[in-house]
Amino acid sequence: MSTSERLIESTRQLLWERGYVGTSPKAIQQLADAGQGSMYHHFSGKADLALAAIRRDVEQQRELAEEVLSAPGTALERISGYLLRERDVLRGCPVGRLAQDPDIIASPVLREPLEETFHWLRNRIAQVLTEGRQRGEFTREPDPAATAAVIVSVVQGGYVLARSADSTEPFDQAVTGALALLAAHC
Amino acid sequence: MSTSERLIESTRQLLWERGYVGTSPKAIQQLADAGQGSMYHHFSGKADLALAAIRRDVEQQRELAEEVLSAPGTALERISGYLLRERDVLRGCPVGRLAQDPDIIASPVLREPLEETFHWLRNRIAQVLTEGRQRGEFTREPDPAATAAVIVSVVQGGYVLARSADSTEPFDQAVTGALALLAAHC
DNA sequence: GTCTATATCGAGATAGAC
DNA sequence: GTCTATCTCGATATAGAC
Numbered sequence: 001m002s003t004s005e006r007l008i009e010s011t012r013q014l015l016w017e018r019g020y021v022g023t024s025p026k027a028i029q030q031l032a033d034a035g036q037g038s039m040y041h042h043f044s045g046k047a048d049l050a051l052a053a054i055r056r057d058v059e060q061q062r063e064l065a066e067e068v069l070s071a072p073g074t075a076l077e078r079i080s081g082y083l084l085r086e087r088d089v090l091r092g093c094p095v096g097r098l099a100q101d102p103d104i105i106a107s108p109v110l111r112e113p114l115e116e117t118f119h120w121l122r123n124r125i126a127q128v129l130t131e132g133r134q135r136g137e138f139t140r141e142p143d144p145a146a147t148a149a150v151i152v153s154v155v156q157g158g159y160v161l162a163r164s165a166d167s168t169e170p171f172d173q174a175v176t177g178a179l180a181l182l183a184a185h186c
Numbered sequence: 187m188s189t190s191e192r193l194i195e196s197t198r199q200l201l202w203e204r205g206y207v208g209t210s211p212k213a214i215q216q217l218a219d220a221g222q223g224s225m226y227h228h229f230s231g232k233a234d235l236a237l238a239a240i241r242r243d244v245e246q247q248r249e250l251a252e253e254v255l256s257a258p259g260t261a262l263e264r265i266s267g268y269l270l271r272e273r274d275v276l277r278g279c280p281v282g283r284l285a286q287d288p289d290i291i292a293s294p295v296l297r298e299p300l301e302e303t304f305h306w307l308r309n310r311i312a313q314v315l316t317e318g319r320q321r322g323e324f325t326r327e328p329d330p331a332a333t334a335a336v337i338v339s340v341v342q343g344g345y346v347l348a349r350s351a352d353s354t355e356p357f358d359q360a361v362t363g364a365l366a367l368l369a370a371h372c
Numbered sequence: 373g374t375c376t377a378t379a380t381c382g383a384g385a386t387a388g389a390c
Numbered sequence: 391g392t393c394t395a396t397c398t399c400g401a402t403a404t405a406g407a408c
Binding site for chain 2: 017018019021022092096097099100101102103105111114115117118119122140142143145146147148149150152153154155156157158159160161163164165166170173174176177178180181182184185
């Protein structure tokens with residue numbers, strides 16, 4: 001793996017674990033086994049490197065979501081696939097995590113990938129719900145946009161509860177609870 | 187207000203805005219208009235001061251929640267009161283925010299107030315739901331514990347989406363969506 | 373209780389040699 | 391492309407005077 005590549009991957013890992021504010025160039029260099037000069041040759045600074053790392057994060061999250069959401073099956077099954085997907089719950093969401101970082105939110109260029117990703121995800125889930133409605137899968141028809149926001153929020157909020165409790169239990173309760181509420185509409 | 191008091195309040199504000207990792211003793215002192223020696227006289231260090239601030243945060247959040255959840259009305263109305271309560275959505279939750287802070291989660295003593303608070307909140311909401319069931323307010327009876335986890339997660343996740351979008355819209359969608367799903371059970 | 377001095381270390385970068 | 395040197399600040403305290 002190239003030095004530039006190692007720097008990006010190390011940054012992804014550290015951003016996930018420690019956030020933007022808590023991640024130093026020095027720590028990135030050590031984890032990537034790259035020198036100071038090397039880092040500043042490939043990237044203009046911490047923010048530039050973070051942007052590259054974030055772009056890769058959101059791309060990956062999007063692929064993971066698309067994989068389950070485009071699977072065959074009913075809307076409920078596909079959303080179930082999203083909610084029950086294998087996750088490293090106690091580590092949290094590498095993308096949602098950044099929403100708490102003041103320097104990320106204060107920077108339009110660093111925040112943009114987050115906004116774009118969650119916007120896409122909500123729309124994608126709303127689309128799945130709309131398809132389900134059109135196929136007559138719901139007896140009570142849930143509002144697609146609002147319900148999609150619920151699904152995504154439950155996952156992001158589930159991470160918060162799980163980390164606070166140092167246990168995956170609240171996350172599991174939240175996703176199965178959301179699934180049960182939705183299933184009652186079928 | 188006493189110096190000690192000003193230090194705690196300044197810390198609360200900075201923890202909310204910048205998190206634990208992003209908050210320095212120096213910044214706290216400046217905001218509190220207190221000297222270095224003053225801070226280290228009243229508190230043993232950053233962690234000690236943060237603990238005092240966090241304890242005050244969780245106490246306040248609990249009072250705010252109890253106020254709406256103990257109000258008269260049906261279970262749906264009381265939960266609606268919790269979900270629709272006035273919030274500074276773009277600033278996020280002062281307690282949930284800390285769940286993303288690696289140094290908070292790594293410290294049992296700093297994490298404990300978060301765990302305790304969310305544990306209490308989930309139980310309190312589950313209790314409200316159970317009361318509603320006993321009064322026959324639900325035609326389809328939702329699981330209290332799982333549904334309570336959904337309610338709390340939706341709020342915490344709603345903050346994440348709102349901050350990512352720099353807009354309160356996703357938060358509002360999520361809470362109204364959750365309310366609609368729950369209302370369909372009545 | 374509060375102040376100033378001092379100390380150590382890391383953050384975040386720039387400069388120029390190789 | 392990578393390395394080492396250097397720079398300026400801030401983080402996080404401790405010490406001791408007042």
